[in-house]
Amino acid sequence: MDFQKLDDAIQKAESELKNIRSRGDVNVVEFFELIPEFLNEWASYLVKKTIESNPIGVNKLGIERVSILKKKISEYIQSLPELTKKHIDAIKWPHQVDLSNEELKNIYSSDLERNISAIMDNVLRTIIGHLGEMLVEFGLAKIDQYSEWKESNGRICYAYGIPDQYGVAKGPQLKVLKEKYRGILDLYVKALKDFKKAEEDKKIAEAKSLWAQA
Numbered sequence: 001m002d003f004q005k006l007d008d009a010i011q012k013a014e015s016e017l018k019n020i021r022s023r024g025d026v027n028v029v030e031f032f033e034l035i036p037e038f039l040n041e042w043a044s045y046l047v048k049k050t051i052e053s054n055p056i057g058v059n060k061l062g063i064e065r066v067s068i069l070k071k072k073i074s075e076y077i078q079s080l081p082e083l084t085k086k087h088i089d090a091i092k093w094p095h096q097v098d099l100s101n102e103e104l105k106n107i108y109s110s111d112l113e114r115n116i117s118a119i120m121d122n123v124l125r126t127i128i129g130h131l132g133e134m135l136v137e138f139g140l141a142k143i144d145q146y147s148e149w150k151e152s153n154g155r156i157c158y159a160y161g162i163p164d165q166y167g168v169a170k171g172p173q174l175k176v177l178k179e180k181y182r183g184i185l186d187l188y189v190k191a192l193k194d195f196k197k198a199e200e201d202k203k204i205a206e207a208k209s210l211w212a213q214a
Contacts, residue, residue: 003202003205003206006198006201006202006205007202009198009201009202010195010198010199010202012198013191013194013195013197013198014195016191016194016195017188017191017192017194017195020095020184020187020188020191021095021096021188023184023187024093024095024096024181024184024185024188025095025096027177027180027181027184028088028093030177030180031088031120031177031181032084032085032088034170034173034174034177035080035084035088035124035127035174036080036081036084037170038124038168038170038171038173038174039080039084039124039127039128040077040080041168041169041170042128042163042168043073043076043077043128043131045163045168046128046131046135047073047131050135050140050141054140054141057139057140058140060139061138061139061140065138069134069138069140072134073131073134076130076131076134080127083127083130084127087123087126087127088123091116091119091120091123093116094112094115094116094185094188095184095185095188098192099192101196101200104189104192104193104196107189108189109182109185109186109188109189109190112185112188112189113182113185116181116185117178120178121161121162122157124158124162125157125158125159125162126155126157128157128158129149129155129156129157129158132148132149132156132157132158133155133156135149136149136156143156147159148160162174
């Protein structure tokens with residue numbers, strides 16, 4: 001039994017898996033760098049839209065209250081990198097998770113893609129929700145079935161889809177990053193299956209060898 005060939009196959013599969021995981025880690029860093037910029041643009045767009053759609057509400061606040069709100073929004077914008085890091089660090093990124101053979105039998109990269117896409121969208125809705133809280137607090141927005149804001153787990157978050165383009169210039173870039181990560185997940189699932197199979201092939205070969213020697 002050529003165990004060296006089996007060991008080489010394991011080493012090759014493990015090396016490919018590490019390479020793909022490294023690419024995934026780079027992608028996560030790219031998300032971290034882009035998301036604060038994206039949220040900054042999105043927040044600016046939402047504020048502009050609020051002023052234009054509710055001028056009476058803004059005028060009613062008066063100069064003092066508007067100044068207070070603008071200061072709060074400015075502080076929120078400055079905190080976006082910190083808020084993003086907090087949420088990004090809490091995500092369980094699929095390319096970092098080692099799945100068992102049993103789990104791999106019943107999972108496809110598309111399952112992981114849908115899961116992480118939903119998680120990321122929820123993170124974006126949650127972070128932009130801090131802006132929604134301020135707008136609601138100052139009477140410039142409300143929460144109802146027709147509003148773009150909703151309450152979830154005791155916090156206000158954005159109710160609709162994440163903008164890919166309209167009103168947010170960084171939207172297309174974020175979409176490209178998501179597509180890039182989906183590609184990495186495709187490669188990751190295949191590489192992990194190859195690695196697990198290489199390990200299993202060696203175990204089977206060892207068992208056969210032991211049986212033949214007994």
